[in-house]
Amino acid sequence: MSAARLKEVWPAAAPPKPREWVRENLLAGYARDVNFAMRGSGTAKPFVYLDLAFEDAAVKFQKSLPPLREAAGQFSLYGNRLVVMATKGWVTADQGGRVDAAGTSFIIPDTSVKDGAPGIARIEASGQVTAALSLLNRPPLSVMEKAGLPVDLASGRVALSGTLSLPLRKGVTPDEITYHYRGRIRGAASDVLVPGESLSAEVLGLSGDQDHVQIEGDGALSGVPGSLIWRQAVGPAAERATAAAGQPPPVRVNGTIELSQATVDALRIGLPKGSVFGRGEGRYEVVIDKGVCAKADTGERSGRAWPADPGAELAAERGGHRSAATARAAGRAAAGGGAVARGGGVAGLWPCHAGTGGGLRRALFDRVDLRGWFRGAVELVGRGARAPGINIRSGVLDLRRMPDGSGGSGSSGGSSGGTGPITLQLDRMQVTDSIALTGFRGRFSTTGGLNGDFTAALNGQTGVSGVVVPKDGGFATRIQSEDAGGVFRAAGVLRHGSGGTFDMSLVPAPGAPGEYDGQIEVKNTRIKDAPSMAALLNAVSVVGLIDALAGQGILFTTVEAKFRLGATHLIVHESSAVGPSIGLSMDGNYDLERSVLNMRGVISPIDPAQCGWPGVHPQGRGADWLCLHVEGGGG
Structure with missing residues (x-):
């Protein structure tokens, strides 16, 4: 029919x-x-x-x-x-x-x-x-x-x-x-689910209802093994959300991805070769908002990776259609801790693309540990085909434990642009066992060698500023302050200093990793509450007597010194301090670990020839001199 x-x-x-x-x-x-x-x-x-x-x-x-x-x-x-x-x-x-x-x-x-x-x-x-x-x-x-x-x-x-x-x-x-x-997709491939990247999988799960569409499963992202859950809001609920927010609800993508140098290469992240080693797995989440500038974020670990959770932020743009993504990510190490980076790079990141060129836009690691010499938050900022910029957002940097054993006398200081610009915002930079710079803020370039400027507080007390320039395969540093006495107090060298300008230069000591040759010039500083003998000698002159009666201490208009600074010691090769009422010269050493002095010198008005120290010559004084040999606690 x-x-x-x-x-x-x-x-x-x-x-x-x-x-x-x-x-x-x-x-x-x-x-x-x-x-x-x-x-x-x-x-x-x-x-x-x-x-x-x-x-x-x-x-x-x-x-x-x-x-x-x-x-x-x-x-x-x-x-x-x-x-x-x-x-x-x-x-x-x-x-x-x-x-x-x-x-x-x-x-x-x-x-x-x-x-x-x-x-x-x-x-x-x-x-x-x-x-x-x-x-x-x-x-x-x-x-x-x-x-x-x-x-x-x-x-x-x-x-x-x-x-x-x-x-x-x-x-x-x-x-x-x-x-x-609910169903399954076999032989799946897509260039749309994750903007700018190709996704392939033997089997993906497909599910949905009147509120959402979801695709999930294991596969490869641009050839890198991983997994994803792609979720898109739809239907009346999405329409109501669009009306409330003024734009459609976002697409969400999260999952896992292998972290390795292969990941960096395949996703065109833009880090130098050899920046990443090891292999691991990371978790990520991406939120893609239609009509907003594109971003995407991830977390990661390598087999020797960051020990804690990072997040990231990237950008993607496809043929004039811009989408936005925000993500918080957490990774899980496949194997123990240790450094993820060597040279100027870090391990596996999620890719960011601008147009069809690819490359990193921005990646943030909340906590980074580089073999103990650095712990903190790091941000990488893409610069197209050039090496990414490095922003140290917080943390502690220990120059004593850096891989070359110094604060820059190795090859890193002489880099010819192997890394991008570096911005430092450190909680603490440990220079020696007893000297640290806190609240460190600096901007540096590696073009032609490490160079830049910075500000900080010496041992958390006195403000200093500085400039770094390339020098003999390493870098030289000039540090200045408007409170020379405060610098000496903060360094534990002289507890009674006050005022004056401070200007010090440091260059890596030849053949002595971790040590610096330096010069200091100080103008118009005073020593208050000086020891009795120094105060008595100062009062011998009319100017010194007036200063003493006024409670202003001993004035030195010029202080100069040449020295070598190591992790545990300060060796003064020659120094002099000259003021209107008193002058002195001194050499010797200072134990920074124990705060112990071993110095010799002369103070006016005693003739230095009587001391038997022909190498010690005070400047600008008369014929009478007092010979000194100082041992014991500093200050």
């Missing part, structure tokens, strides 16, 4: 809604093995039973979907319950070709319900991913369109099962449609 003949013989006395459904939705085909029964009495509504098999049929299961063609299956009407089951058939999507719909069924639980009887479609489908997403994109769902994504966002074959429920009446709104589905 043909479909047309079936419609003709359908009993007029039978319930109208099943008859209407058959007339509107059975477009073609043949019926066989028809069983029909109707039972009733009097004026009561009769009970109707109809069962038939159909083949070569064209059936419209749901108004928003294309008809099922070459269909075969079973039709059943049992009282008010209508069921159509397809054991064979396919639909043709707007894009992507045919979708096999064998196993799909349509149910009206109660055809007697007025003003919108519920209709339920249980969907079984397999075909190309593009075709399946194209069906989801048909009105009124328009899943992909509302998500701002193309239906061809991924290639591969998908098999899925789902359920769709809606009232059977005209003017149905998206709020009245509920659905959910």
Whole structure:
């Protein structure tokens, strides 16, 4: 029996809604093995039973979907319950070709319900991913369109099962449609899910409902092994969020990724070769907001990696469409701690792309540990094809423990631009065992060698500023302060100093890693509460007596010294201090660990020739001198 003949013989006395459904939705085909029964009495509504098999049929299961063609299956009407089951058939999507719909069924639980009887479609489908997403994109769902994504966002074959429920009446709104589905994509590949990167996987899971679409599974990102969960909000809830925020809700991508030098290379992060070693796994989360400047973030670990959680921030732009991403990330080390970086780089980062060129834009590591010589937060800022800039956002840097054993006398100081610009915001820089710079702020360049300027507080007390320039394969430093006395107090050299200007230069000592040759020049500093002998000698002069009576201490208009500074010691080769009332010269050494002096020198007004120290010559004084040999605690 043909479909047309079936419609003709359908009993007029039978319930109208099943008859209407058959007339509107059975477009073609043949019926066989028809069983029909109707039972009733009097004026009561009769009970109707109809069962038939159909083949070569064209059936419209749901108004928003294309008809099922070459269909075969079973039709059943049992009282008010209508069921159509397809054991064979396919639909043709707007894009992507045919979708096999064998196993799909349509149910009206109660055809007697007025003003919108519920209709339920249980969907079984397999075909190309593009075709399946194209069906989801048909009105009124328009899943992909509302998500701002193309239906061809991924290639591969998908098999899925789902359920769709809606009232059977005209003017149905998206709020009245509920659905959910779940399936698998095999041989998946996409250049859209993660902007600017290619994703491939043997198997990915696909799921969704009226609120979201989700794709998840293990695969490779631009050839780098990893996993992802891609999630996009859709439907009425997304529309309400869009109305409230003024832009569509974001796409979320999170998962894991291998961290290694291969990752850096494949994702075009822009770090120098050899910056990363080891292998590990990191977790990441990306939030992509349509219409906002693109960002993306990740966390990572390598096999020898950061011991704690980092976050990152990147940017992506594709063909004029900008998307934004924010992420917080946490990584898990695949093996123990240790340094992740050597040279100027760090380990595996998430990529950032500008246009089609690729490269790092920004990456932030909350806690970094480089074999104990640095602990803190590090930010890398991409500079296109050049090495990234390095921003040290916080932390402690110990110059004593740096890999070359010095604060820069090794090859690093003579770099010819192997790293990008460096900005330091350190809580503490440990220079020697007893000397540290706190609140360190500096900006440096490696072009032609390390150079830049900085400010800090010496041992947390006296403010200093400095300049670093390349010098003999390392770098030289000049440190200045407007409180020379404060510098001496903070360094533990002289507790009674006050005022004056301080100017010191340091250069790496030849053949002595970790030590510096230096010169100091101090102008107009005073020593208050000086030892009794010094105060007595100062008072011998008229100027010194006036200063003493005024409580201003001993004034030195010029102090000069040449010395060598090591991690535990200060060796004074020669020094002199000259003032209007007193002058002295001194050499010797100072134990920085124990604060112990061993100095010799002369103070006016005693003749230095009587001391037997011909190498010690005070400047600018008269004929009388006092010979000194000082041992014991400094200050």
